[in-house]
Amino acid sequence: MIVLAGLGNPGGVYEDTRHNVGFRVVDAVRRHYGLPGWTGKFKGLASKGKIEGVDVVLLQPQTFMNLSGGSVQAAAAFYKVEPKDILVVHDELDLELGQLRWKIGGGDAGHNGLKSITQTLGTADYQRLRFGIGRPVHKAQVHDYVLHAFGAEEVPVVEKRIGQIVTALPEIVAEPKAALAKLGGVA
Secondary structure, X not given: OEEEEEOOOOXXXXXXXXXXXXXXXXXXXHHHOOOOOOEEEOOEEEEEEEEOOEEEEEEEEOOOXXXXXXXXXXXXXXXXXXXXXXXXXXXXXXXXXXXXXXXXXXXXXXXHHHHHHHHHHOOOOOEEEEEEOOXXXXXXXXXXXXXXXXXXXXXXXXXXXXXXXXXXXXXXXXXXXXXXHHOOOEO
């Protein structure tokens, strides 16, 4: 079993923001693979089902980004999932728009959602699928940048990448390095 947690902030005001790309990915996964509708569980929204024979729990923490760890830890504890079987999808400022990177462990690069998950799990040894959103021109604008919607010219890139992740998900779960290499990402 894996827990696939997409990071974001709850509420309509944040729905289309750069910070919510993780929510968008797991919601697209749920729809594409016909998993059940969202239910309120684990301080978040959860959906459990099978994707090509693998038990999967999709999770959208509803605790706001900075407290995502409580939700991820609650789901992992309930299903007895080890950190290595948790895959967190999140926005990444240090990658150009649409670039993908996979890694396990490492630092949080200032991402408060990852910081919360690492603190709550007591380890950084969980998988991350980093979805590039690019950086604002001025460093001081990061907070506003991540909390604003993608521009009209960015939306097609984001939607295409989300679609590619969704269709490649079984491969990403089984062999992340090979799957991302096919998508032009780096593991």
